[in-house]
Amino acid sequence: MSVTKRYLMTPGPTPVPAEVLLTMARPIIHHRTAEFEATIAEATQGLQYIFNTQNEVLMFASSGTGAMESAIVNCFCAGDKVIVARNGKFGDREKSIAETYGLQVIDLCYEWNEVVKVADIKDTLAAHPDVRGLIVTQSETSTGVLNPIKEIAALLRDMPDTLMIVDSITGIGAMECATDDWGLDVVMTGSQKGLMLPPGLAAVSVSEKAWQATQRSTLPKFYFDWKKYRKSLQKNTTPFTPALTLIQGLNEALKLMQAEGRENIIARHSLLAEATRKGVEAIGLQLFAPPEGRGSAVTPVWSPQGIPAGKIVKLMKEGYGVTMTNGQDDYKDRIFRIGHLGYFGMFDIITALTALEMALTSLGYDFEQGASISAAETVFLQAQNEKDGEGVQ
Amino acid sequence: MSVTKRYLMTPGPTPVPAEVLLTMARPIIHHRTAEFEATIAEATQGLQYIFNTQNEVLMFASSGTGAMESAIVNCFCAGDKVIVARNGKFGDREKSIAETYGLQVIDLCYEWNEVVKVADIKDTLAAHPDVRGLIVTQSETSTGVLNPIKEIAALLRDMPDTLMIVDSITGIGAMECATDDWGLDVVMTGSQKGLMLPPGLAAVSVSEKAWQATQRSTLPKFYFDWKKYRKSLQKNTTPFTPALTLIQGLNEALKLMQAEGRENIIARHSLLAEATRKGVEAIGLQLFAPPEGRGSAVTPVWSPQGIPAGKIVKLMKEGYGVTMTNGQDDYKDRIFRIGHLGYFGMFDIITALTALEMALTSLGYDFEQGASISAAETVFLQAQNEKDGEGVQ
Numbered sequence: 001m002s003v004t005k006r007y008l009m010t011p012g013p014t015p016v017p018a019e020v021l022l023t024m025a026r027p028i029i030h031h032r033t034a035e036f037e038a039t040i041a042e043a044t045q046g047l048q049y050i051f052n053t054q055n056e057v058l059m060f061a062s063s064g065t066g067a068m069e070s071a072i073v074n075c076f077c078a079g080d081k082v083i084v085a086r087n088g089k090f091g092d093r094e095k096s097i098a099e100t101y102g103l104q105v106i107d108l109c110y111e112w113n114e115v116v117k118v119a120d121i122k123d124t125l126a127a128h129p130d131v132r133g134l135i136v137t138q139s140e141t142s143t144g145v146l147n148p149i150k151e152i153a154a155l156l157r158d159m160p161d162t163l164m165i166v167d168s169i170t171g172i173g174a175m176e177c178a179t180d181d182w183g184l185d186v187v188m189t190g191s192q193k194g195l196m197l198p199p200g201l202a203a204v205s206v207s208e209k210a211w212q213a214t215q216r217s218t219l220p221k222f223y224f225d226w227k228k229y230r231k232s233l234q235k236n237t238t239p240f241t242p243a244l245t246l247i248q249g250l251n252e253a254l255k256l257m258q259a260e261g262r263e264n265i266i267a268r269h270s271l272l273a274e275a276t277r278k279g280v281e282a283i284g285l286q287l288f289a290p291p292e293g294r295g296s297a298v299t300p301v302w303s304p305q306g307i308p309a310g311k312i313v314k315l316m317k318e319g320y321g322v323t324m325t326n327g328q329d330d331y332k333d334r335i336f337r338i339g340h341l342g343y344f345g346m347f348d349i350i351t352a353l354t355a356l357e358m359a360l361t362s363l364g365y366d367f368e369q370g371a372s373i374s375a376a377e378t379v380f381l382q383a384q385n386e387k388d389g390e391g392v393q
Numbered sequence: 394m395s396v397t398k399r400y401l402m403t404p405g406p407t408p409v410p411a412e413v414l415l416t417m418a419r420p421i422i423h424h425r426t427a428e429f430e431a432t433i434a435e436a437t438q439g440l441q442y443i444f445n446t447q448n449e450v451l452m453f454a455s456s457g458t459g460a461m462e463s464a465i466v467n468c469f470c471a472g473d474k475v476i477v478a479r480n481g482k483f484g485d486r487e488k489s490i491a492e493t494y495g496l497q498v499i500d501l502c503y504e505w506n507e508v509v510k511v512a513d514i515k516d517t518l519a520a521h522p523d524v525r526g527l528i529v530t531q532s533e534t535s536t537g538v539l540n541p542i543k544e545i546a547a548l549l550r551d552m553p554d555t556l557m558i559v560d561s562i563t564g565i566g567a568m569e570c571a572t573d574d575w576g577l578d579v580v581m582t583g584s585q586k587g588l589m590l591p592p593g594l595a596a597v598s599v600s601e602k603a604w605q606a607t608q609r610s611t612l613p614k615f616y617f618d619w620k621k622y623r624k625s626l627q628k629n630t631t632p633f634t635p636a637l638t639l640i641q642g643l644n645e646a647l648k649l650m651q652a653e654g655r656e657n658i659i660a661r662h663s664l665l666a667e668a669t670r671k672g673v674e675a676i677g678l679q680l681f682a683p684p685e686g687r688g689s690a691v692t693p694v695w696s697p698q699g700i701p702a703g704k705i706v707k708l709m710k711e712g713y714g715v716t717m718t719n720g721q722d723d724y725k726d727r728i729f730r731i732g733h734l735g736y737f738g739m740f741d742i743i744t745a746l747t748a749l750e751m752a753l754t755s756l757g758y759d760f761e762q763g764a765s766i767s768a769a770e771t772v773f774l775q776a777q778n779e780k781d782g783e784g785v786q
Contacts, residue, residue: 006420013421013637024638025418027399028406028591030716061593063454065633066616100615192634198421200454200593200636220613222493223459240458241585243593243636244406245417323423 006321009352011141011170011298013192013199014342016249020196023252024245031244037236043247044233046254047203050172050195050262051187053179055205058229061243064169064190067202069097070224071165071186075133075213078102082133083124085116087147088140089328090167098135101219106131112140112331115293116147122155125162132213133163138171139295142328143288144337146175146295153182163210169193170297172203173257174269174341185210191246194265194297196253196342201246206230269296271383272340272349275376279353280338282375283360283367288335297341300327304365308333315359322355346380399714402745404534404563404691406585406592407735409642413589416645417638424637430629436640437626439647440596443565443588443655444580446572448598451622454636457562457583460595462490463617464558464579468526468606471495475526476517478509480540481533482721483560491528494612499524505533505724508686509540515548518555525606526556531564532688535721536681537730539568539688546575556603562586563690565596566650567662567734578603584639587658587690589646589735594639599623662689664776665733665742668769672746673731675768676753676760681728690734693720697758701726708752715748739773 008015029035040059047057060066076082080103084095087110098105106128108120116136125131134156138149153164163185168177172187173194179187185207192199206214206226214226228239257265273296277287280301288300303309309326310333316322327335338352353372361369401408422428433452440450453459469475473496477488480503491498499521501513509529518524527549531542546557556578561570565580566587572580578600585592599607599619607619621632650658666689670680673694681693696702702719703726709715720728731745746765754762 006422008421008423010423012634013423016421021418021420024591025414027414028401028409028585029399030401030403030406030718031592032718033710033716061454061456062459062616063633063635066455069616097615101613190634192421198417198636198638199424199634200639220494222490223455223462224616240456241405241583241592242456243591245591246593317426323426325423325425 004321006323007348007351008323009339009348010323010325011144011193011337011339011341012190014196014339016196016198017253017256017343020249020252024249026248028245031242032237036244039247039251040233040236040238043250043254046251046258050254050257051179051205052177052181052262053187053205055179055207056230056233057203057205058226058233059238059242059247060202060224060229061200061240062202063199064188064202065093066224067188067190067204068094068167070204070226071188072097072101072103073219073221073224074217074226075163075165075186075210076101076103077216077218079104080132081106081128081130082135083108083121083128083131084135085121085147086110086137087114087116087143087145088112088137089142090140090169091137094135094137094167112143113145113288113290115145115290116152118148118151118155121152125155125159131162133165135165135167137167138177139168139175139297141170141298144295144298144300145289145293147293149184150178150182153184157183160209163213170341173265174297175295176266179205191250194342195250196256197246197249201243201250269340271379272296272344272346273299275346275349275379276338276340276352278375278379279349279372280356282371283357297339299338299340300335301338302335303333304360307363307365309336311363312336312356312359315362316355320355320358322352324352349376397714399716400741400744401716402732402741403716403718404537404730404732404734405583407589407732409589409591410646410649410736413642413645417642419641421638424635425630429637432640432644433626433629433631436643436647439644439651443647443650444572444598445570445574445655446598448572448600449623449626450596450598451619451626452631452635452640453595453617453622454593454633455595456592457581457595458486459617460581460583460597461487461560463597463619464581465490465494465496466612466614466617467610467619468556468558468579468603469494469496470609470611472497473525474499474521474523475528476501476514476521476524477528478514478540479503479530480507480509480536480538481505481530482535483533483562484530487528487530487560505536506538506681506683508538508683509545511541511544511548514545518548518552524555526558528558528560530560531570532561532568532690534563534691537688537691537693538682538686540686542577543571543575546577550576553602556606563734566658567690568688569659572598584643587735588643589649590639590642594636594643662733664772665689665737665739666692668739668742668772669731669733669745671768671772672742672765673749675764676750690732692731692733693728694731695728696726697753700756700758702729704756705729705749705752708755709748713748713751715745717745742769
């Protein structure tokens with residue numbers, strides 16, 4: 001059977017809705033125009049809605065890593081002490097960036113299948129009351145592990161000189177990130193995740209406390225200089241040529257997101273993740289993330305004994321047109337990751353689980369075929385019943 | 394008459410061919426795949442063809458300014474002496490970036506309608522034999538002025554520790570830029586110019602001499618760290634998530650460019666620029682750029698006495714759907730700029746000139762209607778005759 005229909009199920013890039021793709025295929029306009037100023041204004045408001053914040057949200061033509069770097073170079077000076085709490089590849093990257101710029105990193109390193117512990121952060125803050133920043137990844141793309149940002153951020157409430165910096169690159173648009181209520185000073189995301197866009201656009205929200213920190217920052221910056229973007233944003237423009245088609249696409253994606261509603265988006269991701277988890281467990285597989293830290297963006301699963309994750313991923317892609325990813329670094333062949341972030345619905349999960357069942361059967365893994373589908377159906381039906389129940393009350 | 398059909402005639406962003414737009418509207422694929430590795434390899438080869446180089450060409454998800462910054466942070470140390478020869482807004486930006494990173498800038502500043510003088514560079518190099526770099530803009534987007542890169546670069550042939558760094562953001566894909574033959578160490582461009590793409594992708598070519606300079610560079614960098622991109626490029630991948638749809642679009646644009654041929658592209662731009670110049674002169678307008686420095690990407694024109702350039706631009710846009718731009722900074726209302734860079738043909742010039750004639754008539758400027766069209770037609774017919782002549786020899 002030749003494969004013609006393809007399914008992208010990675011934790012980024014994620015599928016882009018056709019209406020967004022086609023919006024980006026419209027004829028190019030100039031960016032120094034009233035028309036594009038309106039586009040920027042609309043995008044900024046929409047991002048504030050999705051980030052759940054009144055803070056300014058800046059947009060860069062870059063990948064998410066650019067936004068990560070922007071937080072370091074705008075908020076700190078060389079020699080500043082920051083805590084990096086890390087439990088995956090992107091936490092590692094935060095540490096590398098901070099070190100590149102000469103920051104003194106207090107390194108809180110966890111296993112990739114552990115959750116960052118609030119008590120550890122509390123102790124570390126007590127031991128280092130002079131830290132200028134605390135950097136944590138909300139949802140680790142490499143592992144799907146969800147860190148308790150709300151509880152961690154609460155520890156900084158009485159520390160006026162310490163910024164809470166959150167990499168929510170696979171969090172925003174999928175999981176709750178109450179930027180203002182939780183007191184998050186800097187939150188960043190990338191376009192190719194929950195925002196349902198191609199890669200190339202990054203966004204970062206900046207609190208008043210973070211703006212104050214920029215006043216003392218002496219690290220050199222130009223392209224990622226937040227002050228330049230803030231000054232331009234006040235006139236609904238950008239200091240450098242923006243990724244204009246992506247911003248036009250963003251507004252189309254934001255329309256879809258606002259129509260669905262922030263809470264409903266979060267609930268949908270939560271349901272899809274739950275169905276995925278119940279599905280893989282029903283066929284005897286083990287979840288990688290611990291129960292207290294399972295995010296809704298991506299579900300990482302231990303590969304069965306004797307079957308390298310790479311083989312499963314390869315077979316699903318080449319045999320059935322379903323693209324998932326295996327693990328990164330040490331977990332390359334030990335886990336595979338099912339992405340369900342952004343433009344995903346129930347039947348995408350059924351497709352993912354079916355492809356997985358077929359691949360596992362072909363690779364000789366013994367289980368009851370259809371069991372994962374049945375488990376997922378049960379999750380979906382239960383949610384439907386609960387919703388119907390609410391409706392008749 | 395309601396305006397429905399729109400024409401983008403600015404020096405960037407430039408129009409994107411429909412086949413490129415539609416390529417970028419295809420379903421998203423994952424970037425860590427053999428398929429996308431082939432895409433990167435093809436893009437790299439195509440860029441080498443357009444840059445006329447055997448050097449590695451790196452791609453970033455950023456605007457052109459990101460590529461400019463990358464050259465500074467990868468090639469130099471704080472305190473290094475560089476010459477910035479500038480005659481426009483983007484030369485000014487190069488100076489700002491160099492100063493931001495603590496470089497010692499020897500500032501060769503010209504009027505915006507002057508060409509950088511080879512003799513001045515020669516004298517400055519003699520006075521400062523310890524300069525580590527010479528930074529010049531080939532084609533100033535702000536003014537259309539073309540600087541003599543070939544002659545300037547020749548001065549550095551016997552200076553093994555001095556890099557020739559060229560901002561060819563509106564040069565590449567429109568005008569000759571013989572990277573290897575002229576000995577250019579670093580050449581950069583942005584996607585929204587001669588490459589006929591939306592903004593968001595930048596490319597930079599790096600010579601072996603420049604790679605050697607990166608070994609002593611101590612400026613901090615992460616997102617724009619060339620070494621990371623070089624290492625990844627050897628495996629046809631990127632260190633961070635690439636602007637993947639733009640790279641797919643790039644390959645489609647490169648197909649069009651390779652089919653036309655590098656020399657033919659340059660000849661076409663030269664012809665379109667000549668027709669534009671003859672057209673505006675035929676209705677009594679004065680060209681802004683001096684005869685020895687007229688580029689083919691954009692034609693800047695002095696606004697007639699008593700008519701602010703902004704008024705002409707506004708009327709063309711709102712009345713006829715033709716988007717040009719006025720001047721920047723001091724020249725805001727004194728010049729307007731007709732872009733003819735990238736996806737442009739003869740009849741686009743006729744459209745531009747007709748819109749200009751209509752706007753000028755409405756604004757009370759006295760001239761012979763149709764004269765600019767006649768002058769342009771003559772240029773096109775003459776070129777056609779010369780080509781036919783070649784054909785029958």
